[in-house]
Amino acid sequence: MKTIKIGLLLGLYFLVIACSKSDNSEGMGTEDTNNEDPNSTALSYQNDIRPIIQGNCLSCHSNPPTNNAPMSLTSLSLVKSAIENRNLLSRINSTTNPMPPDGLMPLSARELIAEWANQGFPE
Template sequence: MIRYLTRPAILFLGAITIGCSSSDNSDGVIPPDDPDNESVTYTANIRPIIQSNCTSCHGNPPTQNAPMSLTTLQQVRSAVQSRNLLGRINSTTNPMPPDGRLPVSARNAIQAWVDAGFPE
């Protein structure tokens, strides 16, 4: 009898352990609900996201028919302010990058950076 009760208990504890050990912060970006969120900066947080996901097309010069470069803080800021960068990275129908949306934590970090006034 104990043997039959032990198996479900072990499976249940294993499932809880696996579920609790995963994290949505795998790309190292500070999520917006982090208490230290005001420390999101272009240099520390946003530039690595852009370099990893955008500059293969939005480099200097842009390739693959990309309309602008995203290699500097000013260019990224301008893209947010006048080229709907936030709309494109959050789009489910026409996302940037075109091979799939950025992770939620990256999109949230970019939004937090914008909300904080584009700190360098």
């Protein structure tokens, strides 16, 4: 009977030691301190947004703007300003008064621009 108690105590001792040396990383999520969606990809103006703007907007929103366009969209700061102050996201998503005027740009391009804005307009 005494050997059974000693065996149980040793087993309990090893169990406690094994659990106390765990790094607790398995199964634990990492804390996200920047509040970004972990599934989103980091976007940049140069690589992702500038090509969309060049292909869809600069025929009118160049410097100087043409065809009665109210502003230029030739730089990051001008595109950012248009999103923040001139409802650019609403205009590119409008079905009644779309930008560009010849029809909506692809949904994937519009979503990229919106996500770039949500990420804080990275360069």
